[in-house]
Amino acid sequence: MGPWLPYVYVYGVGGCVFLASLVAGVRAGAIDLNRPADRRTLLALVAGLLLFATVHAIWIWAASQEPPVSDQAAVALTAETRA
Amino acid sequence: MSRATELVLADYIVVALYFVLVLAIGTWFGKFTKSTADFFFAGRRFHWWVLAMSCVATLVGSYSFVQYSEVGFKYGFCAMTPYTNEWFVLPLFLFGWFPLMYYHRITSVPEYFHGRFNWQVRFVVTLILLVYLQGYVAVNLLTIGRIMKGVFGMPEVYGAALMALISGIYLHAGGQTSVLATDVFQGLLLLAAGIGVFLLGIAEVGGLAEFWAALPYHHRFPFARFNTPPYLHAVGNFWNDAMTATFAFYFINQGVLMRFLSARSVREGRKAMLFVVVVLMPVAAVAVSGAGWAGRAMVERGILPEDVDAGNIFVAVTGKVCGPGFQGLVLAAVVAALMSTLDTLITAVAAIGVNDVYRPVLPGRSDQHYLTVARIVAIVSAVLGISLIPVFQHYDTIYQALSDFLSTVAPPLAVPLALAMLWPRFHARAAIIAMVLGMILMITALNYPALVTPFAHGVDPSEGYSHMRSLFGLVTSLVIAVAATYLVPAAESAADRLTWFHIPRPRPARRRARHDIWHRRFRVQVVPGTDPRLHLHPETMKELDLQQGDVVYVCDARWWLGGLRSVHAVVGEPDDTLPRDTVRLSEEAVRRGYLKPRHRVILEYEEEPIDV
Structure with missing residues (x-):
């Protein structure tokens, strides 16, 4: 998993807590889906979380594109040895 | 440093x-x-x-x-x-x-x-x-x-x-x-x-x-x-x-x-x-x-x-x-x-x-x-x-x-x-x-x-x-x-009204009032006394879809004050002697909201169950 493990853990476990809170809120009546104000807040919450998850995913992907310096050194060494 | x-x-x-x-x-x-x-x-x-x-x-x-x-x-x-x-x-x-x-x-x-x-x-x-x-x-x-x-x-x-x-x-x-x-x-x-x-x-x-x-x-x-x-x-x-x-x-x-x-x-x-x-x-x-x-x-x-x-x-x-x-x-x-x-x-x-x-x-x-x-x-x-x-x-x-x-x-x-x-x-x-x-x-x-x-x-x-x-x-x-x-047995009954099963319900939404809020600016007429109510011309109340007993948020129209000069008030009985662009408030309400009568105010119908 490498750099993706923290991402999967944080958004996986945190996402479960987040989702469970929303479901429990709707069932308790604290979140009234018939009320526009509650729907807007709910939408903003979910969209915000997805936005952060997306930005973090793109960020990890971009950072992963260049291998660690130690790996680069190993690749260079291997190429040198072959030559 | x-x-x-x-x-x-x-x-x-x-x-x-x-x-x-x-x-x-x-x-x-x-x-x-x-x-x-x-x-x-x-x-x-x-x-x-x-x-x-x-x-x-x-x-x-x-x-x-x-x-x-x-x-x-x-x-x-x-x-x-x-x-x-x-x-x-x-x-x-x-x-x-x-x-x-x-x-x-x-x-x-x-x-x-x-x-x-x-x-x-x-x-x-x-x-x-x-x-x-x-x-x-x-x-x-x-x-x-x-x-x-x-x-x-x-x-x-x-x-x-x-x-x-x-x-x-x-x-x-x-x-x-x-x-x-x-x-x-x-x-x-x-x-x-x-x-x-x-x-x-x-x-x-x-x-x-x-x-x-x-x-x-x-x-x-x-x-x-x-x-x-x-x-x-x-x-x-x-x-x-x-x-x-x-x-x-x-x-x-x-x-x-x-x-x-x-x-x-x-x-x-x-x-x-x-x-x-x-x-x-x-x-x-x-x-x-x-x-x-x-x-x-x-x-x-x-x-x-x-x-x-x-x-x-x-x-x-x-x-x-x-x-x-x-x-x-x-x-x-x-x-x-x-x-x-x-x-x-x-x-x-x-x-x-x-x-x-x-x-x-x-x-x-x-x-x-x-x-x-x-x-x-x-x-x-x-x-x-x-x-x-x-x-x-x-x-x-x-x-x-x-x-x-x-x-x-x-x-x-x-x-x-x-x-x-x-x-x-x-x-x-x-x-x-x-x-x-x-x-x-x-x-x-x-x-x-x-x-x-x-x-x-x-x-x-x-x-x-x-x-x-x-x-x-x-x-x-x-x-x-x-x-x-x-x-462990409970010593007394707990107040379950303070759980999220009992959050007070808001009042019904009023579409017309919400639409009008940022476009209508009212003059403030101040009268002596401590009346917590706000009074409007009957036609204005009709236009804003307001009824007696509604709660409105009265706020200085200058947005950059961020609500510094504002107050919640209950809508009182209509008054046809008032001009249509004027609200009447008591001295006490104006004082409580730090309103400046020389500046116009905006009104917003308050859906939420807020006590005044």
Whole structure:
């Protein structure tokens, strides 16, 4: 998993807590889906979380594109040895 | 900041200007405080952007610039994590805790526990919060004293006393209104200074592409590694910060809670919170960590020496990239981060001191009496903070002790609070047992870290599981609370109206009134008396779809006041002698809302169940 493990853990476990809170809120009546104000807040919450998850995913992907310096050194060494 | 950064006259002028401005702003806004509701909750009339901007200054704490720059320098972009991981408990705050506190007009966390359970639970929580808040006031004052010593060479106690005097003067005058006003200014200042240092650092390295290329591989990731090194890891950040600290900060921290209770409605408070989490927290994360990232790139490019002290990287980068005057601005930003936290803490101590200690002992006095007591408590808190400085000065480990105290009490407080809100069956005895036993177990785990091992996710125990102890505390407190609820008989019936099953319902929405709000501006006609009602021409009421008994928000039409001059009022009987563009209010209502009759107002139908 490498750099993706923290991402999967944080958004996986945190996402479960987040989702469970929303479901429990709707069932308790604290979140009234018939009320526009509650729907807007709910939408903003979910969209915000997805936005952060997306930005973090793109960020990890971009950072992963260049291998660690130690790996680069190993690749260079291997190429040198072959030559 | 130290004298080694060689401040020049321009820097000293900027710092002096900062102090004068904070004092002037804070004191001037004191005239908007005439009741305890003004002193503690700024009259509950502010718009979302005022709360959001002021919240940033409070969220950026005393050590933020130094601490997060160090983490950024050592570990990279993962220093942002504590500022960007608050999502997971937000639904509970926005839909549960905040509306419960707001609609039931509950003024403090202990008062909630009293309403939900009994006075014994309130007593325990009051004691814990007062010890924590007052200790934190002293630590903040000492930190300010150390900065003043470093910059001006004055003894720590004198520097701290000077800062306590400045904050004491404006807090005495204006309470929460002054805190809001000064914190908006200080929030803008610290964001501008922090981002400025970061951008100058990037320019010093040679631009954004060079900066990115200069960063070591592992510094580029937004998360720390999963469970290594023992000092900083993603799993520890998640349980200690995202779950426990976020919960403690928004649910238990009286100062932050009071900030959101200053909103004109729950809707505005929710908007403020969302704006803080989506926009301002990531910006603040860059502001406080940016010097560390720039410093790492500068070291990689040979601009700074390799053996630069990581703990001093903020000062090193600032000294390198900032010109005369800007260093003074950065110093002012660091002091602003401290001052804004300090004034919030002192207001919180005053609120708990009056609402949870003084008022229950001496009930039935006038509001003016409690307002005077609140002002005195604010001064006493500042003086007590200064008197505690010598204790903290001689025992540096007390810093650590206070930090340990918070991490020890946070999970055993968070779990009963969450269950009290979510679970009607949860009762007073179970709450006390969970708090006391939970804390005992947390203290035991401090001394016997092996207890935490089953929860450690493979983290090395060499740091004593400082982060993973939170997960241990959450799980053990939850198990104890649930077991005690079923096994220990309840002493009395708990008030389940204070759970999120019983949040008051809003009034039906009025589409036409909402549409008209920002387009119609009304003159104000003031009549003698104390009538809390607002009167309008019958045709205007029809146009706005208003009926007698509706609650409206009357606000000065100048948006940039952010609700400073506004009041809620009940719509009274129509009056056809009034011009159509005029509202009639009593002198008392105008005084309460600090409205200026020569300025026009806007009206907004208030859907929420707000008492006037």
